[in-house]
Amino acid sequence: MATYKDIIDFMNEIAPVHFAWDFDNVGPMIGRLDKKISKCLLCVDASKEVIEEAVNNDVDLIITHHPFIFDVQNSIIVKSSEDFSKNSLIYEAIENDICIYSAHTNLDSVEGGVNSALAASVGAKNIRPLFEQNCAGKIGYNAIGELPEMILLKDFVDVVKSSMNTPAVKYIGDDAKQIKNVVVSSGSFGDYSEAIAERKDEIDVIVTGELKHGVAVLYNNIGLPMIVVEHYFSERVILPVLLDKLAKQFDSIDFEISKKEYGTFKYK
Numbered sequence: 001m002a003t004y005k006d007i008i009d010f011m012n013e014i015a016p017v018h019f020a021w022d023f024d025n026v027g028p029m030i031g032r033l034d035k036k037i038s039k040c041l042l043c044v045d046a047s048k049e050v051i052e053e054a055v056n057n058d059v060d061l062i063i064t065h066h067p068f069i070f071d072v073q074n075s076i077i078v079k080s081s082e083d084f085s086k087n088s089l090i091y092e093a094i095e096n097d098i099c100i101y102s103a104h105t106n107l108d109s110v111e112g113g114v115n116s117a118l119a120a121s122v123g124a125k126n127i128r129p130l131f132e133q134n135c136a137g138k139i140g141y142n143a144i145g146e147l148p149e150m151i152l153l154k155d156f157v158d159v160v161k162s163s164m165n166t167p168a169v170k171y172i173g174d175d176a177k178q179i180k181n182v183v184v185s186s187g188s189f190g191d192y193s194e195a196i197a198e199r200k201d202e203i204d205v206i207v208t209g210e211l212k213h214g215v216a217v218l219y220n221n222i223g224l225p226m227i228v229v230e231h232y233f234s235e236r237v238i239l240p241v242l243l244d245k246l247a248k249q250f251d252s253i254d255f256e257i258s259k260k261e262y263g264t265f266k267y268k
C-alpha cells in the first residue's frame with residue numbers, strides 16, 4: 001500500500017515544489033511520512049467543513065491547493081472546544097491522524113496545472129505560457145490559448161459562467177468585441193501589469209479569479225476586457241485533473257473531491 005511519502009514524491013513530479021513563489025509554503029504540511037494511505041480527499045481549502053468531512057469519512061490524507069499552514073507557528077494551542085481558529089484545525093488534523101499536503105503556486109504555474117486547467121475549461125486550445133518561462137515544464141501565472149471560433153464577449157461571458165459552474169461572473173469590456181485569444185490567470189490577478197498591457201493587441205480577454213477595483217479601472221481604460229469568476233471557482237478546475245493523475249498512479253487509494261466545499265460566498 002502506498003505511503004504518504006510515495007504521494008509526496010509523486011506530487012513533486014506533478015508540481016515541483018521549486019516552481020512555487022519564494023514567499024509561498026508548499027509541500028507536506030502535517031503527517032507521518034510512512035503512514036499508509038487508503039483514502040485521500042482533494043479540495044481548494046482545508047476549511048472547518050472539509051476537516052470534518054475528512055474525520056467523518058476516515059480520510060488519511062487531504063491534498064489542498066491553498067497552503068494549510070502559511071504563517072510561522074510558535075505554538076498550536078486551542079483555547080476551547082468552541083475555538084475554530086486555524087490552530088484548532090491543525091490540532092484536529094493531527095489528533096485524527098490526517099496528513100495534509102498543499103500544492104499552491106507550484107501547481108498554478110506548472111504545465112498541466114491550475115492555469116492550464118482553467119484555460120482548457122473555458123474552451124481554449126494551444127495553451128502556452130504568455131511570457132517566456134525560465135524552466136521547462138512551467139507555464140507561469142498567465143497562460144494564453146485560442147478559442148476554436150470567434151465569439152462575442154457577451155456570449156463568451158456565458159461560456160465562462162457555465163463552464164465554471166458558478167452562479168455569477170462580473171466583467172468589463174465591450175459586449176460586441178470579438179474574442180479569440182484568451183489569457184487566464186487563476187486566483188488573484190494582482191496588480192496592473194504593463195507587460196500585459198503592452199500585449200493587448202494579441203489578447204482579446206483575460207479570465208481571472210479576483211481583481212482589485214483600481215486594476216479593473218486601468219484595464220477598462222485601455223479597452224482590455226476582463227472576466228472575473230470567484231477565486232475559488234477559478235482554481236477548483238484543477239481538482240478533477242489532479243484526481244485523474246493520482247488515481248492512475250495509485251490504484252489502491254480511494255481519491256475523492258470534497259463534497260462539502262463549494263466556494264465560500266453566497267450569491268443573491
Ligand SMILES: [Zn+2]
Binds near residue numbers: 187231235
Ligand atoms: Zn488561490
